[in-house]
Amino acid sequence: MTTTATSETPMVFADRVSKSFGSNEVLKGISLTVPRGEVMCLVGPSGSGKSTFLRCINHLERVDAGRLSVDGVLVGYEERGDKLYELKPREAARQRRDIGMVFQRFNLFSHMTALENIIEAPMRVNKLTKDDAVARGRELLARVGLDEKEDAYPAHLSGGQQQRVAIARALAMEPKLMLFDEPTSALDPELVGEVLDVMKGLAKSGMTMIVVTHEMGFAREVADQLVFMDGGVVVEAGNPDEVLGNPQHQRTKAFLSKVL
Ligand code: ADP
Ligand code: MG
Numbered sequence: 094m095t096t097t098a099t100s101e102t103p104m105v106f107a108d109r110v111s112k113s114f115g116s117n118e119v120l121k122g123i124s125l126t127v128p129r130g131e132v133m134c135l136v137g138p139s140g141s142g143k144s145t146f147l148r149c150i151n152h153l154e155r156v157d158a159g160r161l162s163v164d165g166v167l168v169g170y171e172e173r174g175d176k177l178y179e180l181k182p183r184e185a186a187r188q189r190r191d192i193g194m195v196f197q198r199f200n201l202f203s204h205m206t207a208l209e210n211i212i213e214a215p216m217r218v219n220k221l222t223k224d225d226a227v228a229r230g231r232e233l234l235a236r237v238g239l240d241e242k243e244d245a246y247p248a249h250l251s252g253g254q255q256q257r258v259a260i261a262r263a264l265a266m267e268p269k270l271m272l273f274d275e276p277t278s279a280l281d282p283e284l285v286g287e288v289l290d291v292m293k294g295l296a297k298s299g300m301t302m303i304v305v306t307h308e309m310g311f312a313r314e315v316a317d318q319l320v321f322m323d324g325g326v327v328v329e330a331g332n333p334d335e336v337l338g339n340p341q342h343q344r345t346k347a348f349l350s351k352v353l
Contacts, residue, residue, distance in 0.1 A: 098165030104129040104270050104301040105150060109159035112145055119145050121325040122159065127318070129164075129269075132302045134312035134333065137322035138348055143305045146322075147272045150303070151192050152185045163188060164269060190218065193263030197275040199255040201247040207234060207258045208243035211265045219266065226265075233261040237291050253284030257291050264295075271295065273304040307352045313337060321345045 105127040112120040119142045127133045135143050148154040149161060150168060161168040166188060170177040180188070201210050211233055212226035221229070234240050237257040247255050256276055263271060273292065277285040289311050296302055296315045306312065312319050312333050319333040321340075329336055329345045337353070340346045 100129065102129070102165040103127060103162075104131075104164055105133075105303065106162045107146075107159070108161075110146070110149065110156050110161050111158040112142075112149060112154060112156055119325050120149070123322075123325075123327055124159075125318075125320060125327060125330065127301060127303060129301050130299045131317040132296045132304065132315050133318045133320060134316040135303060135305045135320050135322060136307060136309075136312070136348070136352070137328075141322045142325045143322055144274050147194070147274050147303065147305065150270075151194055151272060152189050163192065190266060191269045193266060193268035193271045195256070195259050195263055195271070195273045195276050197279050199247065199252065199259045199279075201255055201258055201262070203247050206244050206246055207239060207250065207261075210247075210258055211262045214262070215265050230261070230265060233264055234258075236264075236294070237261045238287070251284055252280045253287045256280065256284075256288045260288075260291055260295070269301065271300055271302045273302065273306070275305050275307070277306065277308060309337060309349075309353055321348065323348070 103126045107123050107125050109122040109124055110120055111118065111122055123146060137143055145154055149156050150163060152168060156169050168188065169180055171180050205213065208227065208230050211230040215221040215226045215229065216223060231240065231243065234243055237260055239254060239257055242250060242254060250258065277288050280288065289308060292304065293315055316333045318330060319336045320330040321328045321336065323344050328342050329340060337349065340349055
């Protein structure tokens, strides 16, 4: 698997990406570009295909048609000359290691402490020594404001703290792209801010991010692009102030009137 990515290569490039489950066409030709270092917020009603799109980027679903690349490498396929070959599982796994994903539910290992959750993959997958993994894990816990909690088990952490550990755990693999799928939707309202603050810091540090969220304040402040999806298509995309302030499509207006 070779890549000719340069600083000009978008981190994510989707060109007419389609995906069906049986007869249900969930993605109907999604085209979008996320340049490296930028943040895209993806919004839209439930069932519009947002999670499926993230899952395609992360090799959790297979694209049926169209092209999808991460950092210049086709996802699901490999190009040799003018032919496309399906990626082997090992190549797909290799690509996935560069992508961090944070879900609505925290998905921490309940039998491991915060620090153990963070060092597990770097030790097992990246073969870091325990000392190195722990040193890095502590730095990451400090970065998400949880340096006091390294020995705490998930059950003893609030939802917001668990989600911050989940972000630190994803960062421990040094991803070049972070995907967030409604990371604050399951949180009590008073815990949302602390998670969004960590995400804002990450965006400021230059991380490339795609964030599915209904937090429009966050989108307005952090996103370079806001994409509104409905029914498996991109209805509208652009600068968040423009899309939020002056939506062009009736469907966007109707959706925004419910979440703003
Ligand atoms: P969103 O994240 O925007 O709410 P999803 O991507 O989760 O939307 O779902 C879009 C559509 O795809 C829904 O109709 C959902 O039922 C369907 N879907 C998602 N995953 C699967 C699956 N694994 N098998 C069958 N249908 C699925
Ligand atoms: Mg979803």
